[in-house]
Amino acid sequence: MKIAIINGPNLNLLGKREPGIYGSTSFEEFLEGLKKKYANIDINYFQSNVEGEIVNELQRVGFDYDGIVLNAGAYTHTSIAIGDAVAAIKTPVVEVHISNVHAREDFRKFSYLSAKVAGSIVGLGLKGYELAIDWLVSR
């Protein structure tokens, strides 16, 4: 089974970035544990701060992977192109946000992705990525 995790802008700074909101664990540290926990799953991790690169990666993995966990960061709230890419591909996508976007600024309450994904997990910290994988595995 192949699962892609795609993280968008500024998520490369997890652990250093606003730890009160996003926690103090880096994604690399978290990913190490995730790969151990799901040793039987091929987990491919991609992060980019560039919108078009996220579109390219969704297109690359979106026809033969079994699932995609997508945290598009701030592009969630701005990117028609990433929303269109999610709608265009065949692989089911779970949208994850570490923070509870609904409890923050109003501009974070709208997502161009939510209507296109299989489901969304928000506000449960890094655990959200695990829950997304559990759901993808269980389908």
Ligand code: DQA
């Ligand atoms: C985020 C929430 C977004 O609003 C923000 O721009 C991010 C991270 C989250 O994981 O909580 O970069 O996607």
